[in-house]
Amino acid sequence: MRSIHIDNVEQAITGLVMGTDYFTPDIMDNVTEVLEDYIKIGGNILDTAFVYAGGKSEQAIGIWMEENKRRDDVLLLTKGGHPNEHGPQINKTAIDEELKISLDRLRTDSVELYALHRDDPTVPVGEILEILNEHVEAGKIGAFGGSNWSIERLQEANDYAKKHGLVGFSFSSPNLSLAKAQAPYWAGCVSVDDSILAWHEQSNLPILSWSAQARGFFTGRFTPEDRSNENLVRVFYNDANWERYRRAEQLAKEKGVETIQISLAYVLNQSFPTAAIIGPQNHKEMVSCREAANLVLTEDEIIWLDLRTL
Numbered sequence: 001m002r003s004i005h006i007d008n009v010e011q012a013i014t015g016l017v018m019g020t021d022y023f024t025p026d027i028m029d030n031v032t033e034v035l036e037d038y039i040k041i042g043g044n045i046l047d048t049a050f051v052y053a054g055g056k057s058e059q060a061i062g063i064w065m066e067e068n069k070r071r072d073d074v075l076l077l078t079k080g081g082h083p084n085e086h087g088p089q090i091n092k093t094a095i096d097e098e099l100k101i102s103l104d105r106l107r108t109d110s111v112e113l114y115a116l117h118r119d120d121p122t123v124p125v126g127e128i129l130e131i132l133n134e135h136v137e138a139g140k141i142g143a144f145g146g147s148n149w150s151i152e153r154l155q156e157a158n159d160y161a162k163k164h165g166l167v168g169f170s171f172s173s174p175n176l177s178l179a180k181a182q183a184p185y186w187a188g189c190v191s192v193d194d195s196i197l198a199w200h201e202q203s204n205l206p207i208l209s210w211s212a213q214a215r216g217f218f219t220g221r222f223t224p225e226d227r228s229n230e231n232l233v234r235v236f237y238n239d240a241n242w243e244r245y246r247r248a249e250q251l252a253k254e255k256g257v258e259t260i261q262i263s264l265a266y267v268l269n270q271s272f273p274t275a276a277i278i279g280p281q282n283h284k285e286m287v288s289c290r291e292a293a294n295l296v297l298t299e300d301e302i303i304w305l306d307l308r309t310l
Helices: 025-040 052-068 092-106 125-137 150-164 194-203 232-235 239-255 260-266 285-295 297-303
Strands: 016-018 045-046 073-079 112-116 140-149 170-172 207-208 274-278
Touching: 016 025, 016 150, 016 285, 025 052, 025 285, 052 092, 073 092, 073 194, 092 112, 092 125, 112 125, 112 170, 125 140, 140 150, 150 194, 239 260, 239 297, 260 274, 260 285
Parallel strands: 016 045, 016 274, 045 073, 073 112, 112 140, 140 170, 170 207, 207 274
Antiparallel strands: none
16 A cells, blocks of 8 residues: 655655544454455554543543553654534643543554644644654654645644754644645634635645545535535536536546546555555455555646646
């Protein structure tokens, strides 16, 4: 499986990142089956967060790693700083406390990657960088990044880090998919548009994309006439995205693969480093993702799928 390099992480991460937002300790047989299957296809990184399943996702991963002696076989990406009923949680007290709890749940002393789930633009980036650098120096996190951060704040942060001799943001985790979101999935979420794409092409900052397959838009289960999934309609239903679907379907037929595999390959074949957070829940879906990760799309095919050429 192809892999990418993240600054401050010694081992390369695989292009397929295993999403675990539905993991809980009461379904450990399923968790174990999925994670062992993921390792068999060559994956090596798990994505979780302080808020996933009320913290049970991290707990389940910790149990699985400990009981199966798998800590050395996977890299961990967890996230903190998600807003709660008290508002944004981008401050030293919240970040320190959430990271400690996350590490306890995961039954480990450190994680290779850490991301702030949201930004708080009212907090100076220098203050945020100082907090995160303390945890890097303490050996609790390796690289850190921003999930749903604007490119303006990412640039400001890395300019500050360079000027002050600090570790900067090594990756970003917005939504990057072939279908373009016309509305946020959830409040504060960031989806890649043309300007964000151009910035990443210029900066070469890696993207770890959530909802890389556009919430099932390319599975073939939906049509322009079927408006039963209100969320999918709100976020993705427009003429441009249905044309992207048509082109992905056409290219899939030419290559003898599935349309949804083309959509995943689109994310993994950008001109800068990318990885896709996936959520297969059975062996068939896992194999489909693995096959998609092997597909090579040309620059011309990427541009055509993206409606940048006729």
